[in-house]
Amino acid sequence: MIAENEINLQEIHEKLNNLCLDGEVCSNCEKNKCLIFFAKKVASYVLTKKVTTIRQGMAMIPNHDLKTYSEDDMIETLAMVLQQCKDCRDNHDDDCTINLIRTCMEYALFGDKLPYQGSVTLYLLEAQKSNGRVGDTLKAKYLNRKKTK
Amino acid sequence: MGKAIFKQRNGVLGVGIVTPCGFITPEQLCGLGKLLPEVGALGSKLTTRQTMVVLIPEEAFDRFVAGIRNLGLDVGVFGDVVRNVKGCPGNGELCHRSLGNVFELAVEIQQQYMNQPTPHDFKISVAGCHRGCTDPHCADFGVIATGPKTVEVFLGGRGGSRRPQHGQKAYVNIPKESIFVVLDHVLDTYRKLAEDHERLCNTIGRVGLDPFIIQAEKLPGTVEEDEFADFLNS
Ligand code: SF4
Numbered sequence: 001m002i003a004e005n006e007i008n009l010q011e012i013h014e015k016l017n018n019l020c021l022d023g024e025v026c027s028n029c030e031k032n033k034c035l036i037f038f039a040k041k042v043a044s045y046v047l048t049k050k051v052t053t054i055r056q057g058m059a060m061i062p063n064h065d066l067k068t069y070s071e072d073d074m075i076e077t078l079a080m081v082l083q084q085c086k087d088c089r090d091n092h093d094d095d096c097t098i099n100l101i102r103t104c105m106e107y108a109l110f111g112d113k114l115p116y117q118g119s120v121t122l123y124l125l126e127a128q129k130s131n132g133r134v135g136d137t138l139k140a141k142y143l144n145r146k147k148t149k
Numbered sequence: 150m151g152k153a154i155f156k157q158r159n160g161v162l163g164v165g166i167v168t169p170c171g172f173i174t175p176e177q178l179c180g181l182g183k184l185l186p187e188v189g190a191l192g193s194k195l196t197t198r199q200t201m202v203v204l205i206p207e208e209a210f211d212r213f214v215a216g217i218r219n220l221g222l223d224v225g226v227f228g229d230v231v232r233n234v235k236g237c238p239g240n241g242e243l244c245h246r247s248l249g250n251v252f253e254l255a256v257e258i259q260q261q262y263m264n265q266p267t268p269h270d271f272k273i274s275v276a277g278c279h280r281g282c283t284d285p286h287c288a289d290f291g292v293i294a295t296g297p298k299t300v301e302v303f304l305g306g307r308g309g310s311r312r313p314q315h316g317q318k319a320y321v322n323i324p325k326e327s328i329f330v331v332l333d334h335v336l337d338t339y340r341k342l343a344e345d346h347e348r349l350c351n352t353i354g355r356v357g358l359d360p361f362i363i364q365a366e367k368l369p370g371t372v373e374e375d376e377f378a379d380f381l382n383s
Pocket residue numbers: 237238239240244245246247248276277278279280281282283
């Protein structure tokens with residue numbers, strides 16, 4: 001559980017905005033059936049409404065979206081999201097807006113959601129277990145971002 | 150109903166001072182700094198319930214009470230009543246973690262409900278997030294903010310006891326403004342259903358949680374997830 005003034009979703013919002021081409025490439029924009037569209041909406045909702053959780057948000061994630069996304073972009077966005085994570089451990093809330101965006105990226109990357117125990121370190125281990133190559137790249141990107149920011 | 154005045158083993162009085170959920174202004178603190186030596190106070194102790202107990206000789210009691218009232222403070226309450234409210238500093242200006250402005254809410258609850266008679270002592274705690282710095286799970290009526298406009302309510306917690314227990318989650322993500330309707334209902338039901346001097350957790354243990362619940366659609370106010378669904382589809 002985190003507070004609104006602790007989250008900075010501006011960069012993530014821009015990244016998601018660039019990823020979503022608003023129908024330019026997808027011949028038919030599926031809107032809220034698309035993981036990127038949903039994640040982008042969560043980010044812009046946080047920026048406009050200054051909320052940190054969206055009740056029932058988890059239940060609204062379009063997890064049947066099977067489109068193939070650019071792996072590099074997904075990993076990059078996931079690393080950004082992890083950077084905003086506050087390691088809230090026991091106070092972790094599935095409907096936390098950061099968790100919602102992270103879960104969208106997981107479905108896009110791994111085809112499923114990963115368990116999140118309120119700690120980035122534990123999470124990186126889970127990602128590694130789920131897909132060694134993606135997990136290693138994610139860890140490297142995350143650590144690199146942490147070093148430079 | 151009683152006042153928070155406790156005779157100590159050594160004969161002095163411990164007098165509990167109540168403030169708006171533990172908030173004391175610099176002027177009040179300076180005033181207490183002058184008043185305590187004037188009345189021969191032996192010392193003071195901050196309590197877990199956000200009050201301050203001052204140890205004074207019995208004969209100085211009237212002077213002491215007049216002095217604290219001059220500072221805008223008062224003697225706290227004790228016994229089978231709604232006690233002073235424990236409120237965390239969760240608001241837009243203080244704690245970074247707060248999800249809603251609960252400090253103001255806690256002060257308002259205290260102003261409206263403190264000292265109302267109840268079958269047993271009735272403790273209220275309000276927290277701005279799930280970290281729960283005011284121990285809302287250990288209160289008879291625990292409130293936790295879940296967003297700027299929403300809270301959840303736990304009923305029947307009991308901290309200091311041989312058999313401590315956490316409250317049960319009774320209201321999930323309800324509009325903040327509905328808290329007064331919920332509290333009125335819980336207090337009314339408790340007064341009707343409790344046996345003599347029965348603590349709320351025991352009443353709930355006997356009759357269940359249901360009589361204490363108002364259905365969500367009958368509560369005033371709206372919650373925000375509907376707004377997100379609209380936003381998503383816009
Ligand atoms: S309960 Fe949450 S909002 Fe309140 S003081 Fe503790 S951390 Fe801050």
